[in-house]
Amino acid sequence: SITMVKRQKEKQYQSAREHRANQSLRSGSRSLQSSATRPLPFDCCALTLTPYTTPVCTSDGIIFDNAAITPHLMKHKVDPVTGRAMTSRDIIMLNMDRDESTGQWQCPVLNKPFTNRTKVIAIRQRPPGNEANVISYEAYNELNLKAKNNLDLISGKKFTKDDVITLQDPENEAHTKLRDIQNFSHIHSLREENTRQQNAAVTSNVKHSVTASRIMEKLDREKRKRERAAEDQAKKLLKSDNDTDKSSSSGNTKEKVNIYTDELLTSVNLTSGKASGSLTSTTMDITRENKARLATEEEIITSQCEQMKRLKKKGMVRMFTNKGAMDIELHCDIVPKTAMNFLLLAEQGEYDGSKFHRSIPNFMIQGGKMPGSKGNDGGSSIWGKPFADEFDDRLTHTGSGVVVMANSGPGTNGRQFFITYKSCAHLNRKHSVFGKVVGGLEILRKLEQVPTDKQTDRPLETVKIESMEILENPLTEALEIERERIQNKKEEKRQLDRSRKTSVLGRSSSGGSTPSKPGALPSPKAIKDDSEDSAPTPTVIGKYLKAPKKESKKRTKQMKVKSDNGDRADDVVAGETAVSRLPPPPKKTKFGDFSGW
Secondary structure, X not given: OOOOOOOOOOOOOOOHHHHHHOHHHHHOOOOOOOOOOOEOOOOEOXXXXXXXXXXXXXXXXXXXXXXXXXXXXXXXXXXXXXXXXXXXXXXXXXXXXXXXXXXXXXXXXXXXXXXXXXXXXXXXXOOOOOEEEEEEHHHHHHHHHOOOOOEOOOOOOEXXXXXXXXXXXXXXXXXXXXXXXXXXXXXXXXXXXXXXXXXXXXXXXXXXXXXXXXXXXXXXXXXXXXXXXXXXHHHXXXXXXXXXHHHHHHOOOOOOOOOEXXXXXXXXXXXXXXXXXXXXXXXXXXOOOOOEOEOOHHHHHHHHHHHHHHHOOOEXXXXXXXXXXXXXXXXXXXXXXXXXXXXXXXXXXXXXXXXXXXXEOOOEEEEXXXXXXXXXXXXXXXXXXXXXXXXXXXXXXXXXXXEEEOOOOOOOEOOOEEEEOOOOHHHOOOOOEEEEEEEOXXXXXXXXXXXXXXXXXXXOOOOEXXXXXXXXXXXXXXXXXXXXXXXXXXXXXXXHHHHHHHHHOOOOOOOOOOOOOOOOXXXXXXXXXXXXXXXOOOOOOOOOOHHHHXXXXXXXXXXXXXXXXXXXXXXXXXXXXXXXXXXXXOOXXXXXXXXXX
16 A cells, blocks of 8 residues: 655755854854854954954953054043043053964964964063963963963963963853954944934935945035135135235125136146036036036146246245254255145244254254144144155255155155255155255254254254245246236137137127137027127027027018018018028828829
């Protein structure tokens, strides 16, 4: 007899959730982690959540990157993981070994790489107490605990159980919970901020995501900042004595001056995009021609620097210090942007009273910090932000008296500078050379002989800049040439625009203007303004020209009325020939055979 097998109702597979939940049972591990936990990877910083390069830790065993945690503590003074008060003194430097071939962190005793399942400890070194050697727990257990050895396996220093810091222990529930990303204090703060922004975005007309709202707000701030900077730079560039006299006599404020990309010395075809936008968008005004967009602050400065280069003139500044005066020649024709920054700061008196805060014999002396500034904040450039380096093979760190910009990396130039005591070839193409001491080298040698602190290299005597006197300033001449050139460019554009309008309307320009391009259409505003004159309005074909269309319909209607009364069409409008805008009507034909096909 045949017996039928009863179908099983339960499913014969595991879901992804069940697979994760039973993973610890299959592997035989006693880990108490739940599937919802997100432990921090061992090689990642708890603040940036990215791999670290210079690891440090706290007494709780949380690892950070020194480059990320130090600025955070200086600003907030709070542990980003626990939220407790914390200072830079609580940081412990970790001496961790790395495999050069794979780049993975490893145990220096067993040469085994650290994974996310490895139990890792750090043994604190006393003295000094702020360093620790990182090894695996396996090496510590076999060579220290079982052997009853209380000497560090790397340094040989004695330690106690209190000096052992657990960095990673997957089987320790409390430590795993502490290293859970979802429990980090700064992550909670970020989520609360995102929730507030999301709630605020719901009330707006357009609903953005949290990330999109943050990006849009940042773009709006940067756009407003660029517009204000470009407007200020344009006002400085086009400042004229005549305009100042007019505004002072009439009492009116100066009008806003716009500079476009095609008016700059380094002009490129950068349009506003309104023509293409109006072609596809129903919300934009109709634009028939591509016009250049407004120039940014950076583009205006680049044009000014190009003008200084073409001027081919050097600058000269006399620096008065409390030890004597030095004459500095500025290479405005080679590194114009760096020289412009120095000249404008000196002209505004920003260097007056500034101290030389660092002096290293047989190397250099550094100064230019803003008076009264503390720490690393030494003030910004004349534009309020760092600017890029300018290198040239003609300018090298050769000899004494070379004036160079100080920086903290590529593209971080501000206002600080240093003067070399001797050649420094290793600084070529790392720091921007923009000047040289051509008078008063004996004063520079006096500054080198001032005793300094061996720890901070700070001069023990006060050495400061009392004032600066600009002897040769090619920047003023370059800005004046650039201003006149832009005004002439604007006048040429106005003349060309007037000639195009008059040629389209069929009138001759009084100044003998150049003819417009063939096929160019007039703007609606121009035709509307000229339609108000007493002269007869020409017939213009265009989709958006409403006034000529109405008059054409009126004339057609008058002709129809006159023709119905038997009058001649010539009497409709004296001296005018009516031109119909409609296609001719089809000829009336009678149906015939197909012999003509």
